[in-house]
Amino acid sequence: MEKQPKPQLLLSSQLSLLNRVYEVTLNGVFLSWKEVETRQKRAVGNIYGPLKAAGSHYVPVCEIISVQETEEECPSTDLGKWQKVPQSPVESNQHAFTVSYVERIQKHRWRCSEVTLHCTDRTLCLQWVQAIREQLSLLTIRPKRLLVYINPYGGKHRGKRIYEQKVAPIFSRACISTDVIVTERANHARDHLKTEAELKKYDGVVCVGGDGMFSEIIHGLISRTQCDSGVDQNRSDETLIPCSLRIGIIPAGSTDCICYATVGSNDPVTSALHIVVGDSQPMDVCSIHHNNTFLRYSVSLLGYGFYGDVLTDSERKRWMGPARYDISGVKTFLSHRYYEGTISFLPADENVGTPRDKLQCRSGCNICRLPSLDKQVSKDEESISDTDTKGVWQVIRGKFLAINAACMSCACPRSPKGLSPSAHLADGTADLILVRKCSRFDFLRHLLRHTNKDDQFDHPFVEVYRVHQFRFTPRYEETDSELELREAEGSGRKRFFSQICREHPACNCSLVHSSWNCDGEILPHAAIQVRVHCQLIKLFARGIEEQSVFEEPYALNAI
Numbered sequence: 001m002e003k004q005p006k007p008q009l010l011l012s013s014q015l016s017l018l019n020r021v022y023e024v025t026l027n028g029v030f031l032s033w034k035e036v037e038t039r040q041k042r043a044v045g046n047i048y049g050p051l052k053a054a055g056s057h058y059v060p061v062c063e064i065i066s067v068q069e070t071e072e073e074c075p076s077t078d079l080g081k082w083q084k085v086p087q088s089p090v091e092s093n094q095h096a097f098t099v100s101y102v103e104r105i106q107k108h109r110w111r112c113s114e115v116t117l118h119c120t121d122r123t124l125c126l127q128w129v130q131a132i133r134e135q136l137s138l139l140t141i142r143p144k145r146l147l148v149y150i151n152p153y154g155g156k157h158r159g160k161r162i163y164e165q166k167v168a169p170i171f172s173r174a175c176i177s178t179d180v181i182v183t184e185r186a187n188h189a190r191d192h193l194k195t196e197a198e199l200k201k202y203d204g205v206v207c208v209g210g211d212g213m214f215s216e217i218i219h220g221l222i223s224r225t226q227c228d229s230g231v232d233q234n235r236s237d238e239t240l241i242p243c244s245l246r247i248g249i250i251p252a253g254s255t256d257c258i259c260y261a262t263v264g265s266n267d268p269v270t271s272a273l274h275i276v277v278g279d280s281q282p283m284d285v286c287s288i289h290h291n292n293t294f295l296r297y298s299v300s301l302l303g304y305g306f307y308g309d310v311l312t313d314s315e316r317k318r319w320m321g322p323a324r325y326d327i328s329g330v331k332t333f334l335s336h337r338y339y340e341g342t343i344s345f346l347p348a349d350e351n352v353g354t355p356r357d358k359l360q361c362r363s364g365c366n367i368c369r370l371p372s373l374d375k376q377v378s379k380d381e382e383s384i385s386d387t388d389t390k391g392v393w394q395v396i397r398g399k400f401l402a403i404n405a406a407c408m409s410c411a412c413p414r415s416p417k418g419l420s421p422s423a424h425l426a427d428g429t430a431d432l433i434l435v436r437k438c439s440r441f442d443f444l445r446h447l448l449r450h451t452n453k454d455d456q457f458d459h460p461f462v463e464v465y466r467v468h469q470f471r472f473t474p475r476y477e478e479t480d481s482e483l484e485l486r487e488a489e490g491s492g493r494k495r496f497f498s499q500i501c502r503e504h505p506a507c508n509c510s511l512v513h514s515s516w517n518c519d520g521e522i523l524p525h526a527a528i529q530v531r532v533h534c535q536l537i538k539l540f541a542r543g544i545e546e547q548s549v550f551e552e553p554y555a556l557n558a559i
C-alpha cells in the first residue's frame with residue numbers, strides 16, 4: 001500500500017485544559033490534543049465523541065463548527081455574581097479559545113461538543129483562533145447563506161420551536177446567515193421558490209417539516225430550474241436539469257422518512273450539523289405523468305392500494321398528528337381491499353444491484369458513485385428493440401393489495417430498514433414492490449417484516465423489481481383491446497360489473513380504484529407513468545454512515 005504523505009503541521013503548542021497540560025496540534029486535516037504527562041492514561045468513558053487514542057483526541061477540521069476567543073468568567077466586584085467579562089491580558093490562564101465540533105452519539109445522531117484550551121498569552125490565543133479560522137475558510141462547500149421555510153403545522157406543530165431552540169443557535173454559531181419564512185398556507189413555500197425567491201443570494205434551502213413540506217420545496221426548486229432552462233415538465237421524455245441549490249431537512253413532520261433515510265436519524269440537531277459542515281448527497285427523483293400532463297415528483301414512497309388508502313383515510317384525521325397513520329393503517333388493513341390493473345416497467349441492469357441483495361446504500365456508496373451505463377434510458381421507449389434484453393418492457397397483470405415504488409429505502413422510525421432496505425439514494429432506479437392479493441394473515445406477516453430483520457420480499461405473493469420507468473393502468477381504465485384480451489381469458493362478465501362499480505365505489509368489490517400516495521400527498525389520477533431521474537437534487541446529508549465510524553477511531557495512520 002502506498003504511504004500517504006503526512007499533512008503539513010500548521011501550529012503546535014502546549015496549552016492547558018482543565019488544569020492539565022496538553023500538546024495541541026493543528027494540521028490541514030486534524031486538530032488534536034494529547035495530554036503531556038509521564039504516565040499516560042488510556043482514554044476511558046464515552047466511546048463516541050472526538051477520536052481518542054491513548055489519551056489523544058482528534059477532531060477532523062471538516063467537523064469543526066467554529067472557533068472563538070473565550071470570555072472568561074470572573075466574579076464581578078460590585079454584584080458578587082459571576083459575569084462574562086472581556087479578555088484582558090492580566091493573568092496568563094485567562095486567555096482561552098473554544099472550539100465547537102461535531103461529536104457522534106448513538107443511532108447516527110450528532111451533537112455539538114466544545115473544548116476550551118487555555119493559552120499563556122493573548123498573542124498565542126489569537127494565533128490559534130486565526131489558524132483554525134483560516135482552515136475553516138478553506139472549506140468552501142460550507143453554506144454561508146440559507147433560505148429557511150418552516151411549516152408551523154407539520155407533525156406535532158413543533159416546527160417553529162424546534163427551529164428557534166435547536167437549529168438557529170447552531171447556524172449562528174457557525175456564522176450562517178438565514179432568511180426565515182414561516183409558511184402561512186399549503187404550497188406557500190413551493191410557490192415562493194417557483195416564482196419569487198431570489199435564489200442567487202443563497203447557498204441552500206432548508207425546510208423545517210415533514211416529507212410533505214420537503215415535497216413542496218423540491219417541486220418549487222425543480223420547476224424553477226426547468227423553467228429557467230426552458231425545459232417542459234409536461235413532456236415525460238424530457239431530460240430534466242439538476243437543481244444546483246442543496247436542500248436541508250430539519251425533521252418536524254409525521255414520518256420524516258427522507259431525513260431518516262439520508263441521515264440515519266430524525267434528529268433536528270444532527271440535520272443542522274450536516275448542513276453546517278456542508279454535506280452533499282445527490283438524490284434520485286421520480287417524475288409522474290398522466291398522458292402528457294405532469295402531475296408530481298416523488299422521492300420516497302409512491303404507493304397505490306394499501307398506502308394510498310391509508311393516506312386518504314388519514315387526511316381526515318390530521319388533527320391527531322402522526323398517530324393518524326397508525327389508526328388509518330389498522331382500519332385499512334382490516335378493510336383488506338385489493339385492486340386490479342396492469343403494471344409495465346423497464347427493468348434496470350443488474351449491475352446496479354437488486355432489491356434483494358444485502359448491499360445497502362451507505363455513505364460513499366459505490367453503486368451511487370459510479371452511475372451505470374443504462375441509467376440514461378432511451379428517450380423514445382418504443383424504439384427499444386425487443387432483442388435488447390436490458391431495454392425490454394415487462395408487463396404484469398393482476399390483483400394487488402399494494403403497488404409501491406421506492407426511489408430510496410424509505411427507512412423511518414416506524415420501519416427502520418424501510419420499504420426496500422437495499423434501494424439506493426442516487427443510482428437512477430426505483431424498487432417496484434408488488435403485493436398480490438393474499439389472506440389478511442399473510443399481509444400482516446408481510447407488514448410485520450418491515451419492523452424486524454426478516455426479508456419482507458420473501459413471500460410467494462410479493463415481487464420486487466429494480467426499474468427505471470413504470471406505468472400503471474387500473475383495470476377500469478384499460479383500453480378495449482386490453483379488456484378484450486382478458487375477456488378471452490374467461491372473465492367476460494366482469495367488464496359489465498366494472499362499469500357498475502365505477503358508479504358505486506362503496507360496494508367494496510375488487511374493481512374500485514385506489515389513489516396514489518406520493519410522498520404523503522394524494523394524486524388525482526390512478527393511471528400514471530413514472531420515470532426515475534438520476535441525481536436530480538442534492539441534500540445537505542451524506543447518506544447513512546457505517547456504524548464503525550461511530551464506534552471506532554478512524555485509521556489514525558493518516559494523521
Ligand SMILES: CCCCCCCCCCCCC/C=C/[C@@H](O)[C@H](COP(=O)(O)O)NC(=O)CCCCCCCCCCCCCCC
Pocket residue numbers: 210211212213253254255256257300301307310311325326329330333410412414415418419444447448450451517518519520521
Ligand atoms: C403491524 C405493523 C406494521 C407496520 C408497517 C409499517 C410500514 C411502514 C412503512 C412506511 C413507509 C413510509 C414511507 C414514507 C412516506 C412519507 O413520505 C409519507 C408522508 O410523510 P409525512 O407525513 O411526514 O409528510 N408518509 C406516509 O405516507 C405514512 C405511511 C405510514 C403508514 C403506516 C402504516 C401503519 C400500518 C399499520 C398496520 C397495522 C395492522 C395491524 C393489524 C392488527
Ligand SMILES: Nc1ncnc2c1ncn2[C@@H]1O[C@H](COP(=O)(O)OP(=O)(O)O)[C@@H](O)[C@H]1O
Pocket residue numbers: 150151152153154155156182183184185186187188208209210211212213214216252253254255256322520
Ligand atoms: N402554513 C401551512 N398551513 C397549512 N398547511 C401547510 C402549511 N405549510 C405547509 N403546509 C402543508 O402541510 C402538509 C404537511 O406538511 P408536513 O410538514 O409534511 O407535515 P406532516 O409530516 O405532519 O404531514 C404539506 O402538504 C404542506 O404542503
Ligand SMILES: [Ca+2]
Pocket residue numbers: 284406407408423424425426427428429430
Ligand atoms: Ca434510487
